[in-house]
Amino acid sequence: MSRIGKQPVKVPNEAKVSLAANTINLEGPKGKLSHSYHPDIKIEYDQQNRQIAVKRSLDEKYQKALHGLTRALIANMVVGVTKGFSKNLEIVGLGYNAKVQGKELLLSLGYTHPVHLAIPQGIKVDITNPTNPAKLTVSGADKQMVGQFSAVIRGKKPPEPYKGMGIKYEREVIRRKAGKAFTSGAA
Structure with missing residues (x-):
């Protein structure tokens, strides 16, 4: 059994x-x-x-x-x-921010245009800090919908490994890469 x-x-x-x-x-x-x-x-x-x-x-x-x-x-x-379910996201980057307008989430992610996301029925998005690092909380009763909408938001700008800019989950660890190595001296 x-x-x-x-x-x-x-x-x-x-x-x-x-x-x-x-x-x-x-x-x-x-x-x-x-x-x-x-x-x-x-x-x-x-x-x-x-x-x-x-x-x-x-x-x-x-x-x-x-x-x-x-x-x-x-x-x-x-x-x-x-009790409900919730996921916390952070938007890290210079000039990156988030706003909720009606039933729509507006994300400014360094593109030439803002990203518009329709908030699904039964999901609530709270913004605790609108600017760098912006903090979002996606909450609702359906665990699958909360996780799916959080993944859609994160997918709009996943964190990059050099500076860590992008959208990440609150306690997500980004494996960082070393940048270009500078060597002084002429060949």
Whole structure:
């Protein structure tokens, strides 16, 4: 049996769970999430103990993988609707900055034009420091969407290895390269 899949998911009091045909819906203070799961997987919700149990019908390799995956996705949904997820990014570079205008993120990254990114539904972008180094916080209830939008932002100007300019995650370590070596003396 899957070590992860057999563990029940505890549901806090502020979250509401509803099950429909192969779909689980969770609602909490941070938002609403739903997930459609495979028909071979069965989900049971114990209202008295406030636990979600994930079970599988077969013991084949594919169902074992689905068992652990489904349980992990549901656990992430529970954390997402109650606490939420966030990623912190830093924009390092002279003249680089970030602004939020309505439902759009404007990034000035040294190009001849500003980079416009539409902020997806359910994602919130906070800017704590707009200039060098600019600090962004991407937050939301869906772990996958938070990570994906953070990766899209980072992909607009990944950090370069010589000066470290670009967009990086908060605790990301950039392996730096040595620049040109200067030798004095004529040949």
